[in-house]
Amino acid sequence: MDERKNYFDRLQKGDEAALDYYIKNNIQTLTFFAYKHVRDEQLSEEIACDSFVKLWHNRHLLKNELHLQNFLFRVTRNACLNYLDKQKNKPVLDYDLESLTIADDNDINRKIIYAEFLKLIYDELEKLPKQQALIFKMSFLDGYSTEEICDILKTSKNNVFYAKSKAQATLRLLLKKKKFELYSVLLLAYFYHP
Amino acid sequence: MLDTQLIAFLIKKYLHNELTTEESLLFREWLNADAENVKLLSELETADKVFTDLSIYNRIAERQKEGTKLTALTEKIKERTRQDEKQPKPIRARSKRALNWIKYAAAILILFSSIYVYIKQTSDVPYPSENHSTHFSDIAPGTNRAILKLPNGKTIDLDNDADGIIADNTTISYADGRKIEIANSSAPQNAIVTLEVPLRGQYHVTLSDGTKVWVNAGSKLHYPLHFEGNQRAVELEGEAYFEVSTDEIPFIVKSKNQTLKVLGTKFNISAYDERKEIITTLVEGKVALGSENIQEAPLVLTPGQQSIFNGKRFSKTKVDVEQFIAWKNGQFYFDGVSPEEAFSQLAKWYDIDIVYEGTTPKFEFFGIIDRGKNLSGVLDILKKSGLNFKLEAQGTHRKLIIQDEQTY
Incomplete structure (x- = not known):
């Protein structure tokens, strides 16, 4: 936990090494999460990368590690939904932090839990x-x-x-x-x- | 807001049956909060979806792990952050939301501490014992032991240390040459004797034609002191491995309603009463199988083949014979066998009853295990497959209880 807190503080201070840490630990799960929406590996990876760019720009606004995790998944989800809407020629929604912090969105929470769960299993196989x-x-x-x-x-x-x-x-x-x-x-x- | 990582972690521990009491309460809390959560859990348990998604996850992960892919992605992200830095567009935040979040965190903290107190108070109370069974820790393996039943009704306890017995015309002796006293020597030469091997036993016998038979635990072999005329016939209940000496006179093994006919070869027959099938595995030579129940031409096995006879029909498959004859070489040999199969072998060799607490586990055992080990030694190895066991004795019955995963 201390280590996680440490990286979180460093990220807020603008330490790029902390960004490396979060990329390394989350990019697989985020890419998978995006893939479940858009069904395209290349695109999923692009979207996941973008989510980290957004993370970097909004790092000052994040309250803690937990908030950070949710932020990553939610901007990823929104980017996917935007992409899918675009496919259907619908107007593009701009993501914003307000929609990202709504606490009662249990459905996306379950999707995140599921992705995190797969990560745990995969990590175990990797061991x-x-x-x-x-x-x-x-x-x-x-x-x-x-x-x-x-x-x-x-x-x-x-x-x-x-x-x-x-x-x-x-x-x-x-x-x-x-x-x-x-x-x-x-x-x-x-x-x-x- | 919910700590999704924590919940994922709890789910994993739940499925592994590793939740502590505190975690279990927290997990229940989450589960009960929403019927959809229960649905998610049951999805994970039925595994179909997880299989598919895990393979997708794996593909993505492998792609990103390849060479310097991760470094390249990281660089790409950083490059973009620098470009965007020139025209930053941070997202607006509302502090009210943050306040909401703190309320959640506080609620969780309170929950945690109250659970802790609750457990502290209750966990020291000892559970009353519900039955009178006692635990015991181990059972020694089976040994060479058997009794010989003579035509006159006499029974002889065979020497445990001897390396089997040899039938030689009118006499029977141990392999080291010591004669076994048969009181009634007037018994006809073709009189049938029975070698009875109890549970936790095995024995080796050489028949009058030189054929060698290894008889497994809980089995009986009926054979004549001396083969006469143009037939060599024995009858088997249970399991035995045969090395039939070559002769022009066919050698016949009857087991239940299966009849096996050979000239000279090596094979194993497993025909225990409690099993529906008779399994015959051929190591060398050629055998012909038939049954009084069917009219068809005999089924011929070639080395490496196995027949399974269900009382009505024979089926034939190719197998790794070693695993079916390993017992006579002093090994349990499990190459993907079902728990039922593995445990039925243990039941005979350690003379224990097998009890499944809950459902029969659905997976396979792999391992070569020395049959000279105590039961606990064998169980330690099987535990590697993820099972848990408990040993209990009730009177003279000794039970191996296979524990189910925690059921929620």
């Missing part, structure tokens, strides 16, 4: 050791058998099984009400980088 990630990829995407993985990676069967178990524990929350097939689907999706 898996490289070897483990590789083993999942080989077994679930490339369809290698346990023996083949052992041969290629020069590792023991127990290591392969251990890696699969660890991933399963990590993803366990997603398996609560699902059959295992879906778990495989997730791994496929997770390791598929077009």
Whole structure:
């Protein structure tokens, strides 16, 4: 918390390193959040970048870290809605801070919570050791058998099984009400980088 | 205003079953505030949407992590802030809103401290015990043990240390050569004896033709002291691994209503009573499977194939045979087996009842585990898959309770 407070203070004082920190920690989630509205990766990234520009210009007006997070998501959402309206030849709404601080907008809150939740899960997958990630990829995407993985990676069967178990524990929350097939689907999706 | 990061964090902990009591109350508070929140949670739990979105999230994240992409984006943002600095256009803010926010924060703080006091007062009260079961911490693994039932009704407790028994015409001896006394030596040579292996046991027997059989826990093998005439036939209840010595006389294994016929080969049959299917796995050679219940031509297995017979129909698949014969090499071998399968193996080897608290967990086990381990050692490994266990004894019954995730 102290660290977060520290960065918040530095941002307000105009320290660009603090901006780096917020970009690094939020840009993925914001881009995802924008993508859910506009369905275009390139555009989502543009919008997310713009949100940080807006953050920088309005940094003096932010009360605290919490306010900052909400600000980022809300300007992103508004930019997306503006874009979608533009597509429909509707007049462009200008974003302003007033519309951004309305507290009873529970719907957007839930969308933000959802995006933040995905970030937490993704971060957890990222924490898996490289070897483990590789083993999942080989077994679930490339369809290698346990023996083949052992041969290629020069590792023991127990290591392969251990890696699969660890991933399963990590993803366990997603398996609560699902059959295992879906778990495989997730791994496929997770390791598929077009 | 709501701390969305905190709520996301609480949801994650809730799904992982890691909420502290304080957090749990806060989480409930949020959940009860709006029916839509409950809907969001159930969406996360059913996972469909999460799967799709996680893959999108991953794609975006991977894109931005590539090489110097993040640095480039950061530079782009900073470049824009500098351009815009020349004509700044800050957004107007109203202080009234800020006041609102402080009220929220204060409310949360008060909530937090009152929850804390509440818990402090209640958590010291011990819970009354609801049943008379006692906890116990461990069970030693199964060993080599079995009894031999002779045609005259006599039973012999077989030596635990011996490396199996060998049938040799009219006599039976241990592998090290010690003779086993069979009182009634007038029994006909083709008299059937039964090797009965209890739960927490396994045993190895060499038949009169040299065929080797490893009999698993909770199983019976009926076989003649000596094979006579033009048939070698045994009957199996439960599970056993066979290395049939090559001979022109076919070797027949009957299990329930399945009949397996071979000349010489290695295979495993699992035909426990409580299971509907008979599973036959071929390691070497060739076997033919049939049943009195069906008229079709026998099903032929080649090495690496497995047949599953449900009493009416045979089906054939290709498998990694090692996992089906690992037990005779002293291993549990789980390569993606269901909890039911894994636990039924533990139930036999440790002589325990399996109880599911709540629903049967839906996921798979992976691991090769030494069968010489105590139960606790095995459970420690299975815990890596994210399950929790409790051991309880009621009278002579020992139960392994598989605990469900926290249900809300």
